[in-house]
Amino acid sequence: MTAPKTVNTDMNESSQRVVIFDTTLRDGEQSPGASMTLDEKLRVAEVLEALGVDVIEAGFPIASNGDFESVHEVAKASDSAVICGLARASEKDIDRAVEALKPARRGRVHTFISTSPLHMKYKLQMDPEDVHQAVIDSVTYARNRIDDVQWSPEDGTRTEHDFLCRCVESAIKAGATTINIPDTVGYATPDEFHALIAMLLNRVPNADKAVFSTHCHNDLGLAVANSLAGVQAGARQIECTINGLGERAGNAALEEVVMAIRTRNDRLPFDVGINTEQIMRASHLVSTVTGFQVQNNKAIVGANAFAHESGIHQDGMLKNAGTYEIMTPESVGVNRSSLVMGKHSGRHAFKVKLKELGYDLGDNAIQDAFRRFKDLADRKKDVYDEDIIALVDDEVVRHNDVIKLSDLEIVIHAGQMQKARLTLNVEGEEKTAEAEGNGSVDACFRAIRKIFPHDAELQLYQVHAVTEGTDAQAEVTVRLSEDGKSVNGEGADTDTLVASCRAYVHALNKLLVKREKEAPSALSA
Ligand code: KIV
Ligand code: ZN
Numbered sequence: 001m002t003a004p005k006t007v008n009t010d011m012n013e014s015s016q017r018v019v020i021f022d023t024t025l026r027d028g029e030q031s032p033g034a035s036m037t038l039d040e041k042l043r044v045a046e047v048l049e050a051l052g053v054d055v056i057e058a059g060f061p062i063a064s065n066g067d068f069e070s071v072h073e074v075a076k077a078s079d080s081a082v083i084c085g086l087a088r089a090s091e092k093d094i095d096r097a098v099e100a101l102k103p104a105r106r107g108r109v110h111t112f113i114s115t116s117p118l119h120m121k122y123k124l125q126m127d128p129e130d131v132h133q134a135v136i137d138s139v140t141y142a143r144n145r146i147d148d149v150q151w152s153p154e155d156g157t158r159t160e161h162d163f164l165c166r167c168v169e170s171a172i173k174a175g176a177t178t179i180n181i182p183d184t185v186g187y188a189t190p191d192e193f194h195a196l197i198a199m200l201l202n203r204v205p206n207a208d209k210a211v212f213s214t215h216c217h218n219d220l221g222l223a224v225a226n227s228l229a230g231v232q233a234g235a236r237q238i239e240c241t242i243n244g245l246g247e248r249a250g251n252a253a254l255e256e257v258v259m260a261i262r263t264r265n266d267r268l269p270f271d272v273g274i275n276t277e278q279i280m281r282a283s284h285l286v287s288t289v290t291g292f293q294v295q296n297n298k299a300i301v302g303a304n305a306f307a308h309e310s311g312i313h314q315d316g317m318l319k320n321a322g323t324y325e326i327m328t329p330e331s332v333g334v335n336r337s338s339l340v341m342g343k344h345s346g347r348h349a350f351k352v353k354l355k356e357l358g359y360d361l362g363d364n365a366i367q368d369a370f371r372r373f374k375d376l377a378d379r380k381k382d383v384y385d386e387d388i389i390a391l392v393d394d395e396v397v398r399h400n401d402v403i404k405l406s407d408l409e410i411v412i413h414a415g416q417m418q419k420a421r422l423t424l425n426v427e428g429e430e431k432t433a434e435a436e437g438n439g440s441v442d443a444c445f446r447a448i449r450k451i452f453p454h455d456a457e458l459q460l461y462q463v464h465a466v467t468e469g470t471d472a473q474a475e476v477t478v479r480l481s482e483d484g485k486s487v488n489g490e491g492a493d494t495d496t497l498v499a500s501c502r503a504y505v506h507a508l509n510k511l512l513v514k515r516e517k518e519a520p521s522a523l524s525a
Contacts, residue, residue, distance in 0.1 A: 014271060019054045020274060052278075068099075083104040138151075153167055158184075164200070183214075186219025186220055188296065209489075277358075403424055422447035455482060458487060473494050482515075489505070
């Protein structure tokens with residue numbers, strides 16, 4: 001392996017420090033259906049800061065008014081991370097990003113342009129000389145407006161090496177302090193990505209003046225391996241997302257790169273500033289607000305990641321946990337014994353539990369959460385950590401909803417159509433409708449449509465149990481699509497039908513916000 005030249009990272013105590021750049025709110029949000037409301041983004045940003053990420057890419061300010069506002073508000077609210085806004089190689093984009101980042105304690109503009117022959121010819125319809133000039137112009141323009149500028153050659157892994165070196169050198173000369181190398185289409189293999197980063201560090205004469213970064217997509221399932229190979233070659237920033245969310249097959253999963261570095265520090269001797277005990281909380285929140293459920297066997301954060309089913313494994317675990325566990329569940333925020341409370345638990349114990357789970361709620365929010373906890377404990381004998389997380393996150397996502405489920409009655413007679421009588425509170429006004437359907441869920445959704453007519457199509461309906469047992473809370477995801485745009489809604493309740501209605505209504509609320517906030521020229525990177 002090629003040793004890196006001196007690597008200069010701003011926030012770095014040692015040359016082995018790897019900057020964790022989270023792009024859940026930008027690249028992650030670009031996954032179809034993963035859009036988040038402003039409140040949800042603020043909540044995710046808060047959890048990312050608690051997790052200790054170094055940089056939060058909060059959005060693409062020119063893309064829509066909603067994106068601008070969210071970058072601006074995240075910049076206002078953040079107090080530890082660098083807040084980053086994405087911009088194409090254009091003055092308008094950069095101005096908008098700089099404007100959105102104004103309240104940030106430390107802001108970064110991330111500007112990019114495609115450099116591969118394929119992208120330059122078909123996507124940009126520009127020749128390489130013009131692209132090279134655009135790199136110089138855009139980075140210079142950005143650097144005259146903000147100190148921290150990151151530059152990316154989009155489709156970097158399919159770019160000709162000589163041209164890539166030339167563009168990187170010019171970007172650094174023009175003032176870029178971070179050079180991010182995207183594997184935009186998830187095409188690279190680990191050895192190839194390692195060689196690419198090593199080649200740049202060796203060939204670009206001013207490479208020591210910038211931090212090199214990885215941005216790997218997961219189309220071949222290699223995003224994490226590629227990111228780690230990049231770091232082994234000398235990159236000192238990894239761009240990643242919670243749960244690996246992102247365009248198509250997603251990005252490198254933050255929890256995987258971080259836990260690989262922590263667990264295999266013998267082979268990956270790098271430092272990251274992540275509070276790994278916050279990983280599960282971040283994973284659950286992102287899953288709730290986006291409606292992208294985490295697969296059971298997902299590394300680190302899947303429901304089965306620390307489950308031991310076979311008798312031989314259980315026996316080994318009882319004798320010594322190290323037999324089948326390479327990291328402890330506690331290290332990523334999963335409590336081994338998560339049975340917590342029941343209906344006799346008091347407010348103080350509940351408050352302590354919320355703190356232990358990483359929630360720092362104000363008095364009113366605690367009061368609300370406690371009321372809902374009591375309500376749940378009346379219906380469910382054992383309340384687990386997962387139940388409390390679902391309950392608090394569920395409330396977070398519907399904080400500003402203008403349509404809310406007030407009441408639901410279902411009539412079922414075997415062999416007949418099911419009937420739903422449903423009441424919604426629409427901007428303070430109670431409205432009731434009855435509908436019949438092919439099954440109870442269908443009847444509920446038809447009743448919602450009667451009260452609040454809309455053309456959105458139901459694209460996905462998915463249920464999963466938060467814990468075990470027939471009294472477990474159901475977590476439901478509903479995906480609605482309108483005018484080519486889709487949103488996911490989430491709902492949790494011990495009753496699957498109530499959870500389903502809450503999920504549908506949540507998705508409707510998101511569609512309303514989307515209609516209101518999105519400028520007609522919305523675009524994505
Ligand atoms: O995948 C990609 O190339 C990107 C760039 C905007 C960095 O997301
Ligand atoms: Zn990307």
